[in-house]
Amino acid sequence: MKETGRSGCPINLTLEILGDRWSLIVLRDMMFGNRRHFRELLSKSDEGIASNILADRLKRLVENGLISRRDDASHKQKGIYSLTEMGIALVPVFAAMGDWGRRFLPVTEQMSIRAELLAEGGPALWERFMEELRFLHLGAPKPAVSVLDELTEAYRCAVERKRAAEPAIA
Amino acid sequence: MKETGRSGCPINLTLEILGDRWSLIVLRDMMFGNRRHFRELLSKSDEGIASNILADRLKRLVENGLISRRDDASHKQKGIYSLTEMGIALVPVFAAMGDWGRRFLPVTEQMSIRAELLAEGGPALWERFMEELRFLHLGAPKPAVSVLDELTEAYRCAVERKRAAEPAIA
């Protein structure tokens, strides 16, 4: 996590920045859940990140150039976190990790639907998704269709199906 | 790192297993450096992993099914660690991470040559590499050509070039 490592290997340097339990979780929520505020990231986290950890990771991610922070014009205390191009470029990494995880780990069906779609779509879909993230986070032109909407809708449907199939648990 | 997380998200589960500073380093050395013994992984590590950390990670990786351990017939004390199919399937993840790292982080030229080749080769090359890893680690048939040799040779050449260009440092 600290930049004290001595190897210039891409894998090593990547792990020095992202090799912990929470950094990629935060980025995942910003990317796929479109969470942009501190409280959003804190309270809507499926994994229950602690506020001090979240504050530390956001600071570190800003320092490392993966995200940026600006004040929210509508609320003097709110800050808005945005992905940078460096953060957006992690889409293929998430796609690869998600695909691996859904194949080998005990994922829940509804949580893995997005990973499945992303894997099926391949690099072409990733590029469209990245274009959309550039619109949402960097003010680039709005793409014609929303990949995020498709992923989110598929996830919502999967949750709905699950809920219908097991009403006792819900 | 502990499996106490509560989300069935593929990314989260992947991070619970691999989300630390060393696990992927160990796998990288086994995969790209063909290091199979404890001492090999310990002393030839560019990053200088500590022996207790290495022992812990190897144990955990075995427990999680990413690698396996068997005794070396040629030496009563040696153990041989092998990648499982689950570990070999991380090739696309390494490719994505390596490509991202080499684009956005201060990598050294010679260390990033393999990441570059892997990114350029795309899924077709990754599959050939995985086939070779299945040969090296799982006893599958030997492929006609060795991707690992190509990557290693390219790396060796890059080091050689570097050494020739800056003899004072070497």
Added chain:
DNA sequence: GCCAACTGCTTGCAATTCGCAACCGGTTTC
């Protein structure tokens, strides 16, 4: 104008993990 709810964090503290170094019994080599 007033109060409750909400904002992004910070602080304190206990428990876990990390990183370093030294060490260990057994094995192989020379």
Added chain:
DNA sequence: GAAACCGGTTGCGAATTGCAAGCAGTTGGC
């Protein structure tokens, strides 16, 4: 017979983590 090598283990101080509580300033509803 000695030295090097084998895969780890142990001890220990430092850093990190996770949890809970708290905080000053801001906003929205009435």
